[in-house]
Amino acid sequence: MTTTTAETPPLRLRSPSDLLSATPYLLGFHPSNSLVVLGLHGTGLHFHVRGDLPDDRDDGEMLAEEYAAMFGRHKVDGVVLIAYGPERAERFLRAVADAMRRHGIPVPECLRAHEGRYWSLTCDEPDCCPPEGRPFDVRSSAAAAEATLAGMVALPDREAVVRALDGPTGDALAAIQEATDRAGLRLVRLASAAAADIGVGPAAVRAGALALAAAVKRYRAGGRLTDDEVAWLTLLLHVLPFRDQAWLRIDRDGPPGRAVHRQLWADLVRRADPGLVAPAAMLLGYVCWRAGDGLRAGIAVDRALEADPGYRGARLMAEILDRAVPPSALPPLGRPRRRAVRRRMR
Structure with missing residues (x-):
């Protein structure tokens, strides 16, 4: 597992679309095949973690407990979970949500995003969250604009960030x-x-x-x-x-x-x-x-x-x-x- 942790700068996030638009700027790159956990203190985001999605179910159950224990140590008031990947990512997403709740950590929102659409696992209203998912566009979001004005940058992927710190050749x-x-x-x-x-x-x-x-x-x-x-x-x-x-x-x-x-x-x-x-x-x-x-x-x-x-x-x-x-x-x-x-x- 590759995990990135950081404290979260203040951003006003009012909807799932805002969350999904701001997350690449919080991370510094557009995630894929990833789980992102946003820790809540009061009404704001405070602490976030990104990790690779696991390859098999056994790793997934173990990692879910690790995430829950980590956020339990930080005494967050709740977490928002976002999985970036195809439908099979939902199994791990649900495992992490269940582990959080076992540790007494509320999960007010649980999202899966893939190819410009998102699905909420906490909403079963078809008018709000249809089976085909809801479209979102990072570039046109007010949250993304706010992040950009704050000097935050989202590179295409994690490898682009790694390459930016490569040594001389x-x-x-x-x-x-x-x-x-x-x-x-x-x-x-x-x-x-x-x-x-x-x-x-x-x-x-x-x-x-x-x-x-x-x-x-x-x-x-x-x-x-x-x-x-x-x-x-x-x-x-x-x-x-x-x-x-x-x-x-x-x-x-x-x-x-x-x-x-x-x-x-x-x-x-x-x-x-x-x-x-x-x-x-x-x-x-x-x-x-x-x-x-x-x-x-x-x-x-x-x-x-x-x-x-x-x-x-x-x-x-x-x-x-x-x-x-x-x-x-x-x-x-x-x-x-x-x-x-x-x-x-x-």
């Missing part, structure tokens, strides 16, 4: 590998010069802090790093104390800085030497998760683990995503405690 790969060789020599010279002074580790952290500050400033102004700058920052991120500084800065810059950090780390993921991309990809996964973009967070973490299966930061992020932990459940990193602040002021 061909000439671009050769160029960044050459730049990485130059960055490696630069790092050796830095280590040699610092060995008898402040030490190699502190020198690398200081160099990383300078490189990161310059990179954030560049992307905030709409610029972009050169290959040599990408390679230098990529290598320095393998120094864990500096990697942790970069991680902390994502939260310290707060929501206003997230767009800049997403642009920076996404650019590194697309351009860095694929064998060295794990720290940058993990940071991209973190900032996407903080921003409520579970889809890209998962793709970035997969890139990190592909480059380095044992990378601990990526494994931690993978666990957070697998457990569907929402950003609101974890405070920002590096937030000073009030008691410590008061102690310093004395």
Whole structure:
């Protein structure tokens, strides 16, 4: 099963057609062969999950219980279920609805969508929900227009999102590998010069802090790093104390800085030497998760683990995503405690 979880931005959804029109924008792509679960808090959507439809009935029963347990842990007030697929998808859809109800979770709406039509499993009125289904058009929906105005984008499919974060190939790969060789020599010279002074580790952290500050400033102004700058920052991120500084800065810059950090780390993921991309990809996964973009967070973490299966930061992020932990459940990193602040002021 491939699952994507994320917190849901506020959208006004008044009908099944609105739900179906907004869902691709919530996910970031138009789903197919998928189950989407929208968690409700009060009268609004709060948390959503997308997963592949199972291949057989045994997997379906087990997955249904997993979905119900997940949303039970989040203490939602109810869920809306949407299956994207042919009629056979209804068996799994009903299994998930039954599991939710066994866990005490109301299911006010249960939909199946396929080839521009939808069917409601909670409505048996022919005038409202005819056997042939009701047509819907994502493009002409007010919900889709509202999502677009909010800056949300729906790519054609999940693979399009994955491709948008692919690493370099061909000439671009050769160029960044050459730049990485130059960055490696630069790092050796830095280590040699610092060995008898402040030490190699502190020198690398200081160099990383300078490189990161310059990179954030560049992307905030709409610029972009050169290959040599990408390679230098990529290598320095393998120094864990500096990697942790970069991680902390994502939260310290707060929501206003997230767009800049997403642009920076996404650019590194697309351009860095694929064998060295794990720290940058993990940071991209973190900032996407903080921003409520579970889809890209998962793709970035997969890139990190592909480059380095044992990378601990990526494994931690993978666990957070697998457990569907929402950003609101974890405070920002590096937030000073009030008691410590008061102690310093004395």
